[in-house]
Every structure is written in structure tokens, then in C-alpha cells.
Amino acid sequence: MLIRTIVNGEPVERDVEPRRRLVDFVRKDLGLVGANVGCGHGVCGACTVLLDGQTVKSCLLFAVQLHGHELTTIEGVNPPEGLNEVQAAFKHNFAIQCGYCAPGFVLAVQQLLARHENPSDEEIAYALMGNVCRCTGYVNIVKAVRRLAEQRTGARA
């Protein structure tokens, strides 16, 4: 099936098999390998991408469902050099260990902070419960989000 979509701001037109998973389309057909395959059944969030700005698990969607929608992957939020604010907060707070979950968390945090400029710990925990990390116990991830939010709201105050 022919699909037309926008990926990280660029129009893309591709012929894909109807059964092809979105995560395979993104990783193998487009070569955007930042999203990782973890559980493959919608729990771990390692394959998180943004569909029209909302986090989705790309292992649970078919590539054809992308037709007419806009996709953003971690590559789409990476600055050409250096780190964006969320990524830098993760680094400064030692939030990541093996990093397999990191691209998914970065996107989930960006989406959270776009909606709540200063979320509570409970709101952070709730927003990130769809992303699994086996290394960090989430402690420093939550800390990174809180500090970044404080920094942003403090800077505006």
C-alpha cells in the first residue's frame, strides 16, 4: 500500500506491506534506529514515537496507519549537535544507564512538559508509567524532569 506521511518534518511516500509494523518501517525502511524494540507488545515504551505530537508505541501500530499523519522520532528532536533541554537534564542528573529506553523517555518527557509546565511528582510518575526502565529505578529520571520544570518556570518567573 502506498502511504503518504510526514516524518520529522519531511514528506515521505512509500509502498509498504499492510502487515508491516510501524517500528520496522521506522527502523528498517527509514533507517531511524533511535527507537528500540523492547517488548514488542506495548508495555515497555522503548519504541515510543510521536504521532501527530502524541506518544505512541510503534510496535503496536502498522506502518499503513501512518498514512495522512505526522511522525516524529527521536531523530526529529535531536539538535544537529549537542543535546536538547530534556536530554541535557537527563545527562546532568545521571538519569540513564544502558540507554535502551532513553529515546522513548525523552519523547515522553517532552510531551509531558508541553502539557504541564510544572508537573508534580505524581503527574510525572503517571505520565511516564508507560515507559519501562530496568536500570535506574526511575529515581533520577523523575528528578531530571522536576529540575528541568523548575528551571524553566523559574527562568520565566
Add this chain to the structure above:
Amino acid sequence: MTAPDGQPGQFGRALERREDNRLVTGRQQYLDDVVVPGALEAALVRSPFAHARIRSIDTSAATAAPGVRLVITGEDLARDTDPIGQIIEGYSQYPLAVGKARYAGEPVAFVVADDPYLAEDGADLIRVDYEPLPVVADRDAALRGDVLVDETKESNIAYHEVFTFGDVEGAFADADHLVERQIVWRRSCGVPLDTNGAIAVHEGDGGYTIHANTQIPRVFNAIIAIALRTTSNRLRILVPRMGGSYGTKMNNYRWPIVCAYAARRTGRPVKFKETMVEQLEQGECQAYDRRYTLRAAFTRDGRMTAYALKLEEDLGGYPGMLGPAMTLKPIAFISGPFDVPAQSYEVQSVLTNKSPQTAYRGFGSAPHNLALAAVMHEAGQELGLPAEEIQRRNFIRPESFPYTTASGNQIDCGDYVGALTKVIELADLEGLRRRQEELREQDRYLGIGVSLGLEPSMFDYSYFVRANETVPMSGAPEYLTVALDNMGEATAFVGTTESGQAYETLTAQIVGEELGIDPDRIEVVLQQPQDSDGPGFGQGASRMTMMLLGAARGACDKLRAKMIRIARHALETDAEMEVSGGRVYVREDPERALPFIAVAGIAHIDTTKLPAGEEPGLKATHVFENPAVAIDTHAKLMGTRMPSYPAMSYAGVIPVVELDPGSGKVELQDLYVCYDCGRILNPATVEALHHGGIAQAIGAVFYEEFTYSDAGQLLTNNLWDYGVPTTRDMPRIHSTHQETPSPWMPRGVKGAAEGGYIATPAALLWAVNDALEPFGARVDEVPITPERVLAAIDAARSGSQ
């Protein structure tokens, strides 16, 4: 903190992780990102039965299916490869089932096709004629022995040994008070998100290039080479950074073997990567499955005089390479932080129709600590002693170090009272207990655990192979190379795999400390096994900081000596010289100096200025041996294949839970911890590793279980049912530490990466049982599910407990 020349020291410095730049941008390459042009991909056929004879496999339809290039079954491997020897002598295994399947999910056929979708289509077309056999579903069925998991054996008992130290029965006869208890630790494991896999290329004539996310390729390359009937030097194993391991990826030798064999058969590269369901079911992902029968003798005033432990381990369908060794490690610290004169340790490991085991963080220590703490808790309750008091009365005293445990293991140092006191203060234990009292009046049930557990680190190989005397192994060295290039810039080379520990940052910090230069200027290369400058095991047993510090000292000593020889010759002096701050200088006249670039230039590209006979180049390697090898008592242990763990870290943990007796739900609210892992190099990474271990402990104690049905079916083969903790399952963690430098380890450091996981479960069980005390109930089994809590309360109510 500051060297004489103004270069800041690295100890205690929270240096940011250089790896993070790749990780948070998704630029890190993991196995699944490795592209090998022309690679075929594979899918599996796995046994739906826990125990079944394989009468025949019809591969004809699959072989004829579009895109399918090859189908392999166990018979192919039995013909063309050699079996994987096991850590228990006399057992063996093939990567695919041969003749019969011994657990549900055991791989039976491997279908290679142009892409993974076509491979799965092909796998669907394979018809296996199974003859289901009676299932050995658990330990008790295994002991009955009427059905054999391995039919070449006379029983399902794969290993049985009793270790007795001191007059155990005499101590029991004289005891004022006895505690008897059973504790069950159900199967769980690390469950990394990056599943096992491999991509293999056959280079011809027995040579293979194999990309694999395997944790210890410098040791288990032997398994792969033997299986493939090739020589180890013809295996180029390339290990990408791994998305988590926690020990589990030690066991990934199955896919390197099968993919390499398939690559040879097809003449094309072959890739296979497990799905999560496959990972959870098929033998590289599950760990300890234990039942403890415990007896302890106490004096009236709460001194433990004897501890007798029987450990029954359910190994699953094959002994494997690691499960049996994990039952032996705790012999190094049977009575944990407590000074107990008489001890016995009986281990009985059986085969059942479950998945075999792999390693998990701490290598068998977490359940051991939990069992011991349960005994202490019960004794304290019965003798009327608070948790902290009964532990204090039994702790090894600070002046007793180095302390020799019952089995002969010498522990370097410790201040257990200090760590426990510190965590008690951090938690305000008195305040917590007042709050507990107040809430009980409102029918609310707070539980407080107070437990100090040990984290053994710095291992040697010898006890791993206790059950297989055909394998001579002992010691466990590690190397580090440091080099200055033609412009005087430093690069360090180390031989470990990486799965989240930030070894590049760690190595840069260590070499920066040694050479007195800024770590940010030091490049670090994790060498692949075939490129290694020396022998090594790599990550495991929380050993790398100690090993790399020792190796870096040796390598930098050699490098410095050479730089000084070159500088003396160039400066025409015999004066004493120092190397620091990027310069080689005269000690008494620091202005007389050569910068690294000048010394390195002479060594590389201006070599006629070298002293006579000096070899060009600036590169030095040192192989550092486990320091325990040089200690007589430890060397003796290694000679008798007994576990030696000289560097003993520990943590005092106080969790606070609230129990809802109506639903059985336990809410973990706060967790206080004081860890002591000797001197700390990077406090931020050490603390982060503790957080991760604590989360895995919470998983094992409350949520995670590989639950098998009576028919041997795994009921929790996905992450919906197998409950890994999420952000919402984490308590507030309050941590502190104390530093008791190890007298034996380089720069006084000890292991730190496993303590959160090893010490926490005991404290969590203690907290839950503390909350259950008003009901006269207790749980003896982890994970502590609401069902198990309710069953405990019901049992207490009906008076059957």
C-alpha cells in the same frame, strides 16, 4: 582531593557520563542496529509442551515457502555441532531440542528466510509430531523421580552437597531457643529490554564474525568455538553496547552458535533476535527458584549460635552454565554480617520441566540474605528484641576484621553498627515507630523493616566449576592499556562489555586520576575480545572499578617510567622526575619540564632522540589479578573450589510499607538506605546503580514471577503479566552512605553495583511481616502478592499457622 600540581583528584567527583550523549539521542548502536549487508533473518518454532518426545518434524512446506532459505532442527545440530557442556559434569545441551523438549518454549526449529516476516510465515508451516510426556512441574515432582527430565540419569537430582562448619548439632542441642522456617523465592530475573540475539557471518574455513549481545565473550567464546568445531582464534565476536544485562546476558551463547551454523549452511549472514516472549520463556532469562529450610539456634539473650540451611534449587530443564554456581556463592557468607560459630549449608539442585537459569545481579545473594533476615526477624520477635537490637548483638565486630567466615572466606573490613545506626538516624526509626503505633489505633497497618545485608564483590572462577572438575579455572585477572599517541593525547583500552555501567567514563576517571590529567581529554576504547591486550572476564560481581584501578596503576607505572627515561635523556638530567598535569618535570625544579606532546613526539616520530635501546612508542599494558589470589586463606579456598569474596560491601535498609488487610495490597512508601562500598570514585553513578538495584528488588519482592502452571506452561511470558516495576511502583528513596576503605582493594574501593538488589529484598520482607504482626500472620514467600498476604492473614485467623 588535589594533587600537588593543582590537578583535582577524581575520588568523590560526580563526573558526568560521556556515554549519555549517544544514549539520550538514540545514537547508541545496539545489536539490532548493526547492519550486515545481505543478512538473512530467522524465526523459531518452540515447543508448546513442557515435556514431550519429538517424534518427527516435517519441514517440507516451510522449506518450500517463499523466501525461506534454510530450516534447522536439533538433529542438524546433533550431527554437525558439538553439544554445550554444562557446569555440572556429565550433562550437555544443544541450542535446539534434540529428541525431546524439556520445557515449554524450548526452541525446536530455526527458520532462516529473506526477512523476519517470511521467516515467521515459514515457521508457521512446520509440523512437529510431539508425544507429550508426564511433566515434572516442580521440585517435589522432581524428587519423586518417577519421571526423568534427563533420561540418561538415574534421578532428577543434578547436584547435592552438604557443607558443615563447626559443631552444628552440638549447638542445637545446647540452644535456649530455636527458630525453624521455610522461605520460598519464586523465579524472577533481570529482564533486559534488549533481548538476546546474534548476527553471524561465515568467513570460510571455520572462521566466523559474530555480532552478539553476550556479556562474557572472553570466557564463553570457548563454548561457541567447541560447539562450532572451530578454534577460538577464528571467532571474531563483536559485542555492541547492550541494552541492559544484569547478568542475564552471560548466557547468550545459544544464538551465536545457531546463527553461525546457519550462516555456514546458507553462505549468507544470518541474524536472529528474540522477541520478549521468547526471551522470557526460553532459557536465557530466568534465575533463582529456591526453597529454603532454615534452622537457627539462639541463646536467651539473642546470640545466634548455629545456622543450618537447606537450599533446594529448581534448575529447570538443563543445569546450564550458571544456575548451580549461583547456589554456591552464598557459602562465602552463610551467616551474612553475623558472627555465628557453627553453620551448615546443604544444597540440592534438581531438574524440572521449566526454563533453565541464567545469572542475575548478585549471583544468588539476594534470596540468601532474605532467608537469613527472616530468621533474625522471627528470633527477635520471639525473644522480645527489636530488629536493630538482635542484629547488633550478632554483628561481626569492627575489631574482628579481617574476619574469617565459617567456610574460610576472609572479609576485608566493615562497620555494620555504623551503617545501621546511620540509616536508623536517616529514617528517624523512633519517629516511624511512634507513627506506626498511632496508625494502628486507627486500624492502619504500617510495617517497618530494618535489615543490614552483605554484598560480596571481587570474585574468582574456582567455585564456578566446583561441580565440573574437567574444567580447571581459578583467579580472574583484568587488563588495562594506556597509550599516548604522537601528539601526546591519552587513550585507554579495556576489555569489558558494557550494558549501562558507563565504563568509558569510569575508565577515563581512573586513568585521569592515575596520570594526573583531565578525564575529559582521555579517550576510552572497549576492546573486542579478539583485539584484547590481555586476559579478562569483564563486567561481573561488581568488580570493574577495583580491577581497573589496579590495572591502571600498573599500566601507568610502566608508562610513567618510560616517559621519565625519555625526558631525562632529552633534558640531559638524572634528577628525580614526576608525571602529572600533562607534563614530565624535575621534582625539585618543576619548571624544567617536557609536555606530553614533546615526550610523545620523541617516542613516535622523532625517535633518534630516544635513549639508546629504548623501544619507540608509548603504550603500556598491565594485567591485574584479583588481589585475593595473593592472600593465603583465599588462595587455599580457590584450591578447593570454594567461593572467595574478599571485598564485602553492605547496606542497611529501612523500608516503610502500609498494608491494607482487606485487599492484601502492600504500598511501599519510603525506603531509607545507607550503603558502604568502601571508597567511592563517582558518587553519582554509585548512587544511580543503587537506585536501579532497589527497583529490581522491589520487582522481585512484590511483582515479578515466572509463574508456571501444573502442566509446566509459563503463565507470565509477557510484560503485561510479568510485572516489572514502573514509575508508579517506586517509593521515595532516601539514601546516604559511609566509606570504610578496603585494606586489600586498590585505593580502598569495593563493589557497588549489586548492593541495592542484594540487600533490599530482606528488608522489604521484614517490613511486610512487621505490618502483619498484629494479625499474628506472616508471609514466607516472594513475590509478596496480595493473594499471598490474604492467605497469610486467613491462615492466622483460622489458627492453622
